[in-house]
Amino acid sequence: MENLNNLFTTQRLNSNESSDTRSEFQRDYDRIIFSSAFRRLQNKTQVFPLPGSVFVHNRLTHSLEVSSVGRTMGHLVGRFIAENYNLTDKAYAFYRESMQDVLSAACLCHDIGNPAFGHSGEDAIASYFDRYEDELKPNFTEQQWHDLINFEGNANAIRILTQQQNGKSAGGLRLTFSTLAAIAKYPCESIAKDKNHLHRKKFGFFQSDKETFQTIASATHMIQENNNPLIYKRHPFVWLVEAADDICYYIIDIEDSSRLGIIDHDKCKRLFLNLIESLMPQELEKTKKNLRAIHDKNDKIAYLRAKSINALTLQSVEVYKMNVEPIVKGTFSTALLDVIQRETSDQMQKVLAEIKKFSIENIYNHRSVLEIENAGYNVMSELLSQFIPPVLKPKAERKKYEEKALRLVPQQFMYEQGSTYERVMGILDYVSGMTDDYATELYRRIKGIEIGMRN
Secondary structure, eight states, X not given: OGGGGGSOOOOBTTOOOOOOSSOHHHHHHXXXXXXXXXXXXXXXXXXXXXXXXXXXXXXXXXXXHHHHHHHHHHHHHHHHHHHHSOOOHHHHHIIIIIHHHHHHHHHHTTTTTOOTTHHHHHHHHHHHHHHTHHHHGGGSOHHHHHHHHTOOHHHHHHHHHHOOOTTSOTTTTOOBHHHHHHTOSSOBBGGGOOTTSXXXXXXXXXXXXXXXXXXXXHXXXXXXXETTTTEEOOXXXXXHHHHHHHHHHHHHHHHHHHHTTSSOHHHHXXXXXXXXXXHOGXXXXXXXXXXXXXXXXXXXXXXXXXXXXXXHHHHHHHHHHHTHHHHHHTOOOSOHHHHXXXXXXXXXXXXXXXXXXXXXXXXXXXXHHHHHHHHHHHHHHHHHHHHHHHHHSOGGGOOHHHHHHHTTSOGGGOOTTSOHHHHHHHHHHHHHTOOHHHHHHHHHHHTTSSOSOOO
């Protein structure tokens, strides 16, 4: 397929040629690892509130694990494409050696746009604008308003990775367009959201970043579906990033719930063994034998978690291989794990359905999870109420207390010469970039719950 030769590029935003001995895509990975936005993920909740002595995953550890799975997928799929399709020499080298680096880097930063407190943080931002629609909406165009009332971590990731903040380098992290295209699960603008279409279930870029996204899409030959509103088909690498993410949170949330005592050890073990049996029946007896040699309960679950992730990874790769052509042509429309559940045995369907049902009933609706979601929603809402009203006003019209509130915002997020939309987006950059702890601490100080100098 000719398209396979054009899906990748080493182009970046505002970047000069480098004599670095690393490949361009390895540089992407390293830039992400050393970025402050990535480091902040260590204090952003994945599912469970950070419990202290019992280790569970946060956004950073989750992203590292997704990156590991993505690298494996990129390696296997890249070798398959290199060996089975007619490619240029440049494309052959890319798929054989570098596709794994693109997938690894993309997986590493797939959650980098998520605000504090996860989805409740997103909901708090979106709901704030929805709640004050009559007062706020006249300040924005229809497209800008849809950005705000549908605030989305996926779109925020593109903004964080590409935007030039005040006093910072142009082009953001200056990643290759290949890596950026690979995280665009929903490559459309907010006004085009449509839950009936997988690639439009959410949205992938704000109005402020629309031109940048068009540049990314053009350089990686993404298929444009519509111009107004702007909609693209997913880049073919996105399906693997999505599968790596799905695999990790399906499996690792179960492991975390076992460590926290939410799920009984034997129940957890049975779920994983059933999954392994349904996907890799030839491995079941060997797995059970190895399991009997492990005496620590947590190590038993960790071993089964690794086997389960491996089984789902290999199955996802097989689904991708069988559907390379429709994926590249933009006619594929089902998440890889959904294909596995739909097209495998009745036993496999039951196993995945049981895991999903258990996760919804016992993990995502566990009291500790609901408490942190509700607390996070209130914290984020209060912070916005402090900063959004004054930033909407021209500097000369602000009251003294409003100006003092905005002095709490670092200058890199203050776009005083910009439009109302740009000034508001600056505040959202600040609030959404906060860690759980920082947002909570600032909330307590602003509300007068805690007063005094910080150490």
